[in-house]
Amino acid sequence: MNVFKKSTATLLTLSQEINTAYMRTMSFVLLCAICFYTAAYARLNAGKDSWAFPVATTLSAPVRDELPIYSVETTEPVVALTFDSAWGDEDLNDILSILEKHHAKATFFVSGDWVERYPDAVQSIHAAGHELGNHGSNHRHMPQLSEADMTDEIMECHRRVYALTQTDMISFRAPYSDWNPSVVAAAKACGYFSINQSVDSVDWKDYGVESIIQTVMEDPDLQNGAIILLHNGATYTKDALDELLTRLEDAGYSFVTISDLIYTEDYTLDHTGRQFPSP
16 A cells, blocks of 8 residues: 555656646747747848838938929020930931931930940930930939939949040939939939929820820920920930921920020029029
């Protein structure tokens, strides 16, 4: 009987020790699992956030909520013809010939990669007396970039054009007309005026020759100091250009470059981006 009692007590003690060890082991395993899945979840969400919401580095100094220049207040019946150059160059000679026919000077906003592909085209634009403007190096959405990358986009294009022409550009147009105050501030820090447009021909949508002409001529913002957006490399632009310039001339307008149109000091901008000389 005493032997039985001792055996029973021994088994009970052993069982308790096994249960205690088991519970400690399971608690440790559970704790490890919680830590693992918490870390994995945090890592996964961090990856999704950085992929879905690229956040630009803020400018080192506060920026004023300033628009690019869309048009310019002037009593002179002038408009600025501008061409964004980021596609091909197959229509450029025709465009330059038509501009020469109308004694019209234009501003060509060239992207850095276009300059790299078509250096002869850049030289032809410059040699014909037209103005070159900066369209960024790689045609990127500028507001999505950090301050350093915005600066690189602007200045790399600047360096490429300067290497070919030994001229400094002063006008910058953001690709896709995609602006925010930080882009305007970055351009200003690089020595550039930010230029958008008040009249968009929408020629890149390839609606046809008459559509380009009507879109420009019927735009309510076609007035003194308007900035007109066109593209070389679009399907119908060169075919519409001669008639478009004729109709603009018949309406009393002549053509100037951006640098001849804008005020470079002592000016204000209204809420539409129209530039006014300071009183």
